[in-house]
Amino acid sequence: MTTNCDVNDRKVAVIGCGFVGAASAFALMQSGLFSEMVLLDADKNKAEGEAMDISHGEAYARPMKIYAGDYDDITDAAIIIITAGANQKPGETRLDLVQKNVGIFKQIIPEIKKRNYKGILLIVANPVDILTYTALKLSGLPESHVIGSGTVLDTARLREILGNRLGVDSRSVHAFIVGEHGDSEIAVWSTANVAGVPIHKFCSMRGIRNHEEHMREITGEVKQSAYEIITRKKATYYGIAMAVKRICEAIVRDEKSVLPVSNLMHGAYGIEDITLSMPAIVGKNGVELQMPISLDGNEALALKASADMLKKIAKDAGVKD
Structure with missing residues (x-):
């Protein structure tokens, strides 16, 4: 050995x-x-x-x-x-x-x-x-x-859907999915933007109304994406493979890119001693710094609920005291 x-x-x-x-x-x-x-x-x-x-x-x-x-x-x-x-x-x-x-x-x-x-x-x-x-x-x-790998793929799905709906390159859409990679994940609409223009303002510029309704619909579409693919072809793998490549790029090239990877929490938003997805600077040493992304009150509560659920599951699985 x-x-x-x-x-x-x-x-x-x-x-x-x-x-x-x-x-x-x-x-x-x-x-x-x-x-x-x-x-x-x-x-x-x-x-x-x-x-x-x-x-x-x-x-x-x-x-x-x-x-x-x-x-x-x-x-x-x-x-x-x-x-x-x-x-x-x-x-x-x-x-x-x-x-x-x-x-x-x-x-x-x-x-x-x-x-x-x-x-x-x-x-x-x-x-x-x-x-x-x-x-x-x-x-x-x-x-x-x-x-x-966290919500790197979920975030890509959100950006792709938003880009299609808003008629803009998804690479110009800046928005994150945080929390669990799964059913309790949270779309952070409060800080979402297109090239610095707040998402609500950009929607209005594109003639899109009923913002809240569209937000709920898009969030649901992102959450259901994996299930829809699995129903049709039994498994998902291309999207996550691209997410894996993207994370490896950030590490190998020491890009110090901000990616929503799963990493350990230390008290931010009242959450500690559990790993979940939050934007972090990723480089050659792995996670270098967790980004203090702003959440509104409802988003912060939803994130805490997601963390509490993950803690319970980790405890039930015998990996957490």
Whole structure:
């Protein structure tokens, strides 16, 4: 067993080669961020097959060493991405998965810990907030090095829907989904804007009335997005793969980008000792600083309720005192 304390900034590992893991690996191969990628899965043949399949496109991308491995092969990876877990089934919420996937993490994280890993854990498996908290408690890593993909995808969905409705490039829309990555998530309308223009004002400029009704409708559409996709194709994976790539970009390039990742709370908005999604500066050292985003009274109450629900679930799952 190796005990490598150093990390290779050009190496990434993906644990779990299901739909999300394979799609993330494919997106990362095309990104050019890494020169080496190791894939792990409980089914070694699956990992080997995905590595072979993805590597066959290298001639049309950038040189990259892609292979299936084991835990000893990931000790020097700059980022370990964990997508392993049971799939979300039609009619099943992300939180229904908690007991099964906490059990899986209790097998994975100790294997990483005993190899003296010093890089960054990026948790993607659902329910991501609970599993990020689980990984933090089990890994012994600094909290800044344990990040959940959180609501990065939900926020992209919100921006895309808003951009379509408002007739503007979604990249010019600035709005966040915060809280749980799931049914209790909150769209922060109070600070949403298009290129600095408050969202209500921009809606009026576009001739859109009944703002409150549209806000409720859009929030519901974002929350239902995953369920709608799962109903139609049994799983979601392309959108989250792009979110994984985006988070890795921020880390590898030390962009210090503000992303709504799942990270540990320390009293802001009356919430502490639970991980949930709040905008944070993300760079080479992981989460560098949580951004003090402004919430109105109702948003703050909804965030607290989301946190309280996650705390209860974490306690029931045996990962929180």
